[in-house]
Amino acid sequence: MAVDQDLKIELGQQGVFVTTLQELYNWGRRSSIWPMQFGLACCAIEMIATTMARYDLARFGAEVFRPSPRQADLMIVSGTVTKKMAPQVVRLYNQMAEPRYVIAMGACAISGGPFKQGYNVLKGIDRYIPVDVHIPGCPPRPEALMQAFITLQKKIDEQQLTGENRPRFLNENAQGEFPVPEPAEHDLEPPSNPGVWNAPVVIR
Amino acid sequence: MVSSPYFPLVVLFVVALGFGLAPLGLAWLWARFFSPRKPNPVKNSIYECGLVSKGDAWVQFRSAYYLYAIIFLIFDVEAVFLLPFAVAFTGLSAAACAAMLVFVLLLVEGLAWAWAKGVLTWA
Numbered sequence: 001m002a003v004d005q006d007l008k009i010e011l012g013q014q015g016v017f018v019t020t021l022q023e024l025y026n027w028g029r030r031s032s033i034w035p036m037q038f039g040l041a042c043c044a045i046e047m048i049a050t051t052m053a054r055y056d057l058a059r060f061g062a063e064v065f066r067p068s069p070r071q072a073d074l075m076i077v078s079g080t081v082t083k084k085m086a087p088q089v090v091r092l093y094n095q096m097a098e099p100r101y102v103i104a105m106g107a108c109a110i111s112g113g114p115f116k117q118g119y120n121v122l123k124g125i126d127r128y129i130p131v132d133v134h135i136p137g138c139p140p141r142p143e144a145l146m147q148a149f150i151t152l153q154k155k156i157d158e159q160q161l162t163g164e165n166r167p168r169f170l171n172e173n174a175q176g177e178f179p180v181p182e183p184a185e186h187d188l189e190p191p192s193n194p195g196v197w198n199a200p201v202v203i204r
Numbered sequence: 205m206v207s208s209p210y211f212p213l214v215v216l217f218v219v220a221l222g223f224g225l226a227p228l229g230l231a232w233l234w235a236r237f238f239s240p241r242k243p244n245p246v247k248n249s250i251y252e253c254g255l256v257s258k259g260d261a262w263v264q265f266r267s268a269y270y271l272y273a274i275i276f277l278i279f280d281v282e283a284v285f286l287l288p289f290a291v292a293f294t295g296l297s298a299a300a301c302a303a304m305l306v307f308v309l310l311l312v313e314g315l316a317w318a319w320a321k322g323v324l325t326w327a
Contacts, residue, residue: 070251087254088253088254089254091246091255091256095247095254098239170239170240171240172240174242175242176243176244176247177242177247
């Protein structure tokens, strides 16, 4: 059971620290989000800048960029996802261990950006994998990426360990595999994952 | 046994072992009982930077490559010796020059032998 917030503050003033297993668990997870070391385009340069001394992503416990999806918690889709690259991105996401999170960084990753009309550009990575945080920008500044990190941390903080709304990695029945698209004659096949994304309906 | 002078060492060893193994064991227990496994063919496949791995990891390299690499290595090392030799050339005695010449000629002889044996032919 969650501790009453007022009681918690009052106890804290008396020097008594009260917490729950859920808070501890979420605190541990949100304080050690290890991103995967891969960049797709120019947004990756901003991502690199975010990890360097001036912006210092290490303050949020996320400086350990892992070169293997097996050790990574977070996928930062930093840049244009071409249709040639999309199957690899989705496969890498599949190969990450649960719990895993995705930040779609920049206009290209969230919608195709300036290349949206291009025949070879995926119009947003959220067509295939569940994205936790979208950041607009072309490219987003490091501050924006840190904002996305903080947003993701807040999201993790609010996750319930039990109950109906528990996250996918704690749910035995939730699917863990996201189909990898295959290149077909005109487009990727399937063009999107209906379990993750549905084409918006235009209401006139 | 307690009176043995090595007893504290045994205690320290056991504590050190436990210090290392206990977190691993706890992590294993946590993963075993609290994290639902979600294995699938894509997740369990060989990690190849996102690409589908082709063929077996146990590929064999041609032995010709090994010989080629050895010969390269010898001349690589020779270059290390040749540089100080060239720098100090004007101040060297005739004996030192002769020694260097013998060294280079020995390696050239090896190269000639490898050439004659057909090692340099890549096929």
